[in-house]
Amino acid sequence: MNGGKLQSNILNMWLYICGFLLLWEWLRPLKQLTDTANLTVFIIFLVISLVLAYFKVNIFVRNGIKLLYVLYTINLLYFEDSFFKLKWFFYVTDSVIENMRAVFQGSWVSLTDDFRSILFFILLGLMAYLLRYWLISRRQIFVFFFMTLLYITVLDTFTPYEAEFAIVRTIVIGFALMGILTFYRILDRENLQMPAAFARKWLIPLVGMVCVSIIIGYAAPKASPIWPDPVPYIKSYSQDNREDGNGSGGIRKVGYGMDDSTLGGPFMPDDTVVYETEVDHRQYWKVETKDVYTGKGWVIAEENGEKIAFAQGEEFPISNYTDEEMTVDERTATIRPFLQYPHIIYPLGLKVVENDIGHSYEVDLSLEKISGADLGNLPGIGQYTVEYESPRFSIRGMMSTVDQNHPLLTEDFLARYTQLPDELPERVRDLALELTQDKENWYEKAKAIEDYFGRVDFQYDQKDVAVPGRNEDYVDQFLFETQKGYCDNFSTSMVVMLRSIGIPARWVKGYTEGDFRGMTDSGKRLYVITNNNAHSWVEVFFPEVGWVPFEPTKGFSNNAQFTFDLDSEQPGQQDDVLEAPEAPEVDKPEETDAPEQSAQTSFSWKDTFDKTTQFLRTNWLWFAAAIAVLTLTTYILYKTRLKWLPYFLIFRYRRRKNDEDFPEAYIALLTQLNRYGLKRNQEQTLREYARYVDHYFSSGEMSALTSTYEQYLYKGKLQEGSWENTKELWENLIKKTIA
Template sequence: MGKGQSLTNVGIKAVLAFLLMLIGMEWIHTLPFFTDTEASYLYLFDTIIGVTLLLSWIFPWVWLRFLTSLLFMFYWFQVYRGEGEKWPDWWFSLWGEVRGAIPAILGLRLNQLNADLRTGFFFLFLTLLSLTLYREVVEKGRILFFLLLSFIWIGVLDTFFLFDGSLPTIRLFLYSFFLLAIQTLRKNPVFLSSKGKGRDLIPWAGLLLTLLLLFSGIGLISPKAAPSWPDPVSFLQTLKEDPGSGTGGVQVSGYGKDDSRLGGGFVQSDEVVFTAKVDGDLYPSHYWRGESKDTYTGHGWVKEVPDEIQPLSDGKIMDRLFNPVSLPMKNLRETVTFQQPGEILFTSGQPLQIIPQFKPDAGKSGGVQFDAASYALSSKTPVATYLSISQIPVIDEKRLIQVSNLLLQGSASYPDWTAPYLQLPDSLPARVKELAAKVVGEEKNAYKKAKKIEGFLRWGNIYRYETQDVPFPAEGQDFVDQFLFETKRGYCDHFSSAMVVMLRSQGIPARWVKGYAFGELKRNDRGELETTVRQKDAHSWVEAYFPEVGWVPFEATASFFTPYEMVRESTGSATAGAADDPAMEEMPKPEELEKMKAALTDVEGKQAQETKGESVSSPGVSFPIRFLFLPISFLLFLLLLLVVVLNRDRLLFWWRTRGLNRNGESHFIVEFYRRLLSLYERMVPRPPHATVREYARILPLNGEQGSFKALTKAFEEARYGEREPQMSKDEMTKLGKRFFSRRRK
């Protein structure tokens, strides 16, 4: 085979390996959309694939590829762990972890492995997969199955997950056509064997690239029909064990304990949680309050205000949510019965007394306790039934406006203990605060500010109530910011969290409250008014604090209605709760709604101007790391590729003659010739009993018989002669180098 053909084949393999790496990276960069992998760690996996393919291209021997790839994988794993241990200690430490994890591995309980071990096994998987793909795709030309699988994978993610497959599909389309075209070219003996024909590759590739870019661009910018059904991303993306936990199982509606990570869709559940019947012939609607959270983390809510646990004396609760002097109250007696005994006792309005019914062996008190900090009732012993005596407030808007005016005049102030309810994370994007400021405009009255923010979220026709097609925020992305400016759809957790954050940015103490909506009211078989509360009634809302009044509830969620009776400022008369009669809900005026929409448009327009001409980095990943790492890596890969190709003869000669300079000159010549001879014997079998001189005559040396004869003579002199060979070691090296490089062609 001629030299031109060999270089062409080597170059084709290099290009195939490079394209294979690009396709592999398309797979890797889908991980954050269905796992908890952070985008800032994807370069680790990209490097594993790139280096393994590079080593596979450099070394023709499978065993050497495998060995060097594994060594690099272990080195890269140590880099990932960032440990300062020396290699021997690190190996023993790693082996100890693996040995301890063997029972979990054999039992396929991979979720029990620590994060480092799972990452290490994924490194190993990527290494073995890259080695296999190089052999199957680059060396054996089995391309179609891998390409088909790649398109299917991107299509599945685009269909069932919150993943935009438009650009990945275009890139995959380009890579695939080049792979197939180059593979076809590789099988063309006319191109490979004709002298100088390799130059035809440049115009051919240029034309192909032009056509591909043209048609891909047309396909990308052409208008497309809208989907015929909603994207079922939420059902598959919200696989988790408990609401907010982020792991295992299907997220369904219900009252969860962990609210530290909000987001994702859920499946509505009709499972009955409890029923409640009222003593009397009227049953006003209300929230079933569970607990409140005080600290917003940017991802969800946690409780950091210290517990104020108070044991109950005869079930009586002394702390008050509302000041009965400032707000009218209605008394209510309810008997609540759980389907399954529960530990969290849900109450309506302002609870005055809780009388649980325990089993005879549960003790007199049953362990019922009250946390004044979050205003939550719980029981150490699960409760099946309890009597709740409470008061339902009537929200007096005139009184709230008066109190807010006192705040403006300095005649009233927020107590010091409300400071935690103004907390906002340092990572909160500035545009959230800016939006709140624009929504309230010139308004100074705290209550009117709250009503404007509530109306903006509920009535602005900007934000859509949605329970299924709801994404999780990306790593490092603020939950409220994503809802307000990116997705603009969600359920009660999104609306209520947004309102609390916007209120706090305006200096109004507020907290996030969760529990259940009122439920389905009807008369039972005994003619009693009874409400049935199901898991799908799980709800969250807002409480804002006003001096002399207390914690006033607000409903920010679109399609929900305020359950409490209100005395309107405009009429001065009481109206039923909107949950009882939605027509009684007071909406903002049309001109106010237009101003609200304009507020969002202004903030978004300003943000667009600030980011114009700049690349937007993904949350938590800086621009240089995310967008410069890959192109720089590609350039370095191409540079290394060029260096290796240009010096391939020298590298191969060094590799095949390593270790020969340590002994005498005669020994060098003998071993040098033997290694050269062994290479030719792989191509042309040596006849039995043939001498080296006889074997040299049948080799395809292409006019270099004289030079090879000189090498053979030097070998015979060094091996069988009694005097030093006439050819020196340097002359032997210079003359034999061409045969080492020629052998591989």
């Protein structure tokens, strides 16, 4: 019996080892195909999870060990503080809260690396649990083996990963696992023990068959392919092979590009790092603006436009603001390029650019794009610092513009920034008029169009994005046909709709703030900008204020700041003034209904999440203490269950008098005896088990109870008074299980 148990433990150990090797095949390609580093710590986590599961460590202890390992690894990879200092732990807590807020907002690209690592640990923990379930409980592994093989072959076909030996390893491991599991299923089905000789008779042929199959596979001649290789044909669809004017195109990588003449089509994510910034607060980074819409995309008005040179330290020669009394915050930021671009990125309100090299810059007036003027043999622009004024735009100033009757709105200016192609479908203009028909000023009209893209009809998607055909307009297709796209679709559509009703607007390209990576020693925020952060948005011109950014893309938020400097008799209701400056008076009954409607329409998951996280952050110590007490109480109750659970069972069934309660009480007794340590083997009948229990307790109570239960099983009912006659016997046995 002991030899069979030892043999079973050895086979289980081999199951865990083979399962780990199968999981390892999923991790091997990550280092080559992604920027995932330090794979060793994740592999060690898998080993720890499977070893703890193999030795059947208590679930609380097991999860505690894994949690400590995850926290230690996060500290080791992302923090310089000692593990025993709590400062880094509080930062991790704040980081998790901020990242969960980003998850709720759908801003997946803003997740930080430490949070991604935590999610990866959770994923690996779930995979280890599922692997144990498939191997030990279900004795089935074919589906996971097949998916692993498919995963490796796809990577081998479509990526640089060389999977020749990985496929062989997976085949060997998979066949070995399926052979051992088949052996287990035969034992379970036939109710056989596991003598060592029987295991060897099964395993030796299995190993020999796998080895011979591998040798034959390598040595046998390979026939030439009958059909042509389909892979080049499939891969051709992933190339950037647009044909001008025919509406067809392929998948492109996301990132900054100079050619915007043909928009549309899907994008592949690209997490290549392009910039690193140290800033005071999150903001967008501008590269250029474009103002000529063709119906298919954006082009440059003047190929060789006028350029103005300015040296480092000199004031930037372009101002986008007309309000000289605008409230501004003086800020500085440091930008470190990782790719050698000849241009720079700059924030709203740029004043001065400085660098260590000392070269000067020039700005293209038609694009407002800043490039290095005297790079010489330098490959690109190095690290630089910008001084800028972060403006607070006046709502009053923007709402003061109601038409084009203003000295700054010259004929040339309006012709440039309200330009539209003659072929623009009329329904685009009709939609813009419909959305703004009850708005009296330009600000309200711009906000109405911006808010329109927040409706549920529109979806943010980078993959399933259409390309307009030869006779289709890019904006018209998005607004009325697909309503699915990314930033280019949303921003271009808003610019075109604003221009169609006479409001000057332009299309802006650049980057979002990037991924937050923590605080620097100087107290600034560190962001990493990748190609995934490439973005486009809208700027609208208000004569009393200047160019103001708007953000129509669903899932993104405008970083611009606004001053609600409106005159109002009730200062607490300025938002109502913005939405309806001349709201009509309503009857008293309607006023009593208004709060209910406001409560219903103002509910926001984001606000609820923010309030909840703020409450948890304030009272986290109490919650931690409560969770610790609850966990300790649960653990104590579990460990002492043999002392208190019998009393609970007696209390539960003592007052029951119906004979129908006897079968339930008998099953509860079997469970309690098993919990006590008197386990019933699968091959034992109830009578044999009853004799075993009676022999252990030196009584005949279990046999009497079992005889009554068998009458119930065979006849389907009990004699009247059966439960009353056997209740005392049942209670006596329950009391004997008190530890």
